[in-house]
Amino acid sequence: MSEAPRPWPQADLEAVPQCPVCGSAERSLLYKGLTDRVFCVADGAWDMYRCAQCASGYLDPRPTPESIGRAYAGYYTHDAEDHPIVRRKGRIRSLLHDLINGYQNHRYGLQRSPALPVGRWLLPLLPSLRTAADAECRHLPPLPAGGGRLLDVGCGNGGFLLLARQAGWEVEGLDFDAGAVQAARLRGLEVYHGGIEVLDGRSACYDVITLCHVIEHVHDPLAMMRTLNGLLKDGGSLWLETPNIDSLCSNEFKENWRGLEPPRHLSIFSRTGLEKMSDAASFDITQYFWHGVSASKIYISSQTIKSNKNRAPKFNPLTGLNAILFDIIEMVLANNREYITVRIKKAA
Incomplete structure (x- = not known):
């Protein structure tokens, strides 16, 4: 016990x-x-x-x-390493890694290598990997004529900021974790230390703002959303991703679900809740996305929590099969996907 x-x-x-x-x-x-x-x-x-x-x-x-x-203490944003969707290890994984790079280079204007240009055609045949590749790039819109400014709130070590800068965006980041901010600055990024109040006095200065697994950590999420609205230019967009309380893994694992993460996750959103909050902050949700290769990872993490072990249990073929099955099912059940991933625009 x-x-x-x-x-x-x-x-x-x-x-x-x-x-x-x-x-x-x-x-x-x-x-x-x-x-x-x-x-x-x-x-x-x-x-x-x-x-x-x-x-x-x-x-x-x-x-x-x-x-x-x-x-x-010991939270992952202290880590200066970036984690690819598929690690380049072994023939099959190396092939998938290079196909993903080829797809992202074409779709988002990156210059990742090694890359296989044929990925622009082949990756769409693997829906879970393609959607994961799009989610890694946070579904970046086309760069505005003359360039665009992007703010990543909760930027961690700055991995996404490097990606967006490679795609041509002028980037800035914000994080309350001093260790993460230091790691990002060592990578040559302009990153501010603190909460959203650090940007007090600014208005209508960003074309895109992103929050990747941040809003669930915030004490007053509605106030933050209203602040972000004021920071966006007219026509600007907010990209947001957060755990879904109605996900397949949440329903399966309940109190053992990886997405709960108390007490760091203060609020766990439903789609209805996010829509109500967005409306109250004068935003319109314009598009929902599927973040592929998410349910399977959370399934395995939740199974580890359920087993009360500090490391993943010995591989079980049935567990692996169930994890893959959850990825397939959430492709169809949009309301029960592991993450709520949306693009939100300022209401006209």
């Missing part, structure tokens, strides 16, 4: 009587006593409620903004 976690200090907790996503006070208890079983660095046992109005989940109580940093 595992030891009970040390409690999060009472003085560093705050109550959340209303849904941070839509403001409703109607709710039901979804999970009780969740603990950090992903990075295993955060104290506390956490209760998650599900909003009766927008169906999003949220922690109550939760760490205060001043104390939440303690939950990020």
Whole structure:
């Protein structure tokens, strides 16, 4: 039997009587006593409620903004290494890696190598890999005439900023993690340290803003969305990706789902919740995307959590088959995909 976690200090907790996503006070208890079983660095046992109005989940109580940093010790944004969709190891993986590079070079104007130009035609025949390749590039729109400015909020080590800069964008990043900011700056990137308030005083200065697995970490997501709206130029777009509380893996693994990650994930969105919040922040969701090769990875991670081991269990062919099956099913069930991945534009 595992030891009970040390409690999060009472003085560093705050109550959340209303849904941070839509403001409703109607709710039901979804999970009780969740603990950090992903990075295993955060104290506390956490209760998650599900909003009766927008169906999003949220922690109550939760760490205060001043104390939440303690939950990020050893967090992955400290890592300066980038992780490709497929590692170039072995003949088949090397082939897929080079096909992906060829596709991205053609589709997004990158100069990745080694690359197989034929990837522009062959990768679309592998839908899960093609959509993963598009998601890695965050479905970048065509570069505006005269160039465009891009801000990545929660930029981590700056891997995506390097990609966007290679595609021709003028890039800036923002992250509250000092270690991540240092790693990004060492790569020659312009990155600010702190929260969104660091950009106070700016307005209508970016063509594109991206948030990749950031909004679930934010104490007041609606306020952030409104701030981002003000930072976008007219006609600008926001690309956002976040775990989906209604995903296949969430329904399968429940309290063992990798996407919960308490207490770093303060809110877990439903599509309805994200739509309500976007509307309240004067945004229009213009397109949903599928992030391929996501359900299978989260399936295996969730299975590891369920097994109560610190490393992946010995490979089981049935587990691998189920993981692949989840990837196939979510291709069809748009509402139950692992991530909610959207492009959002300022309302006219």
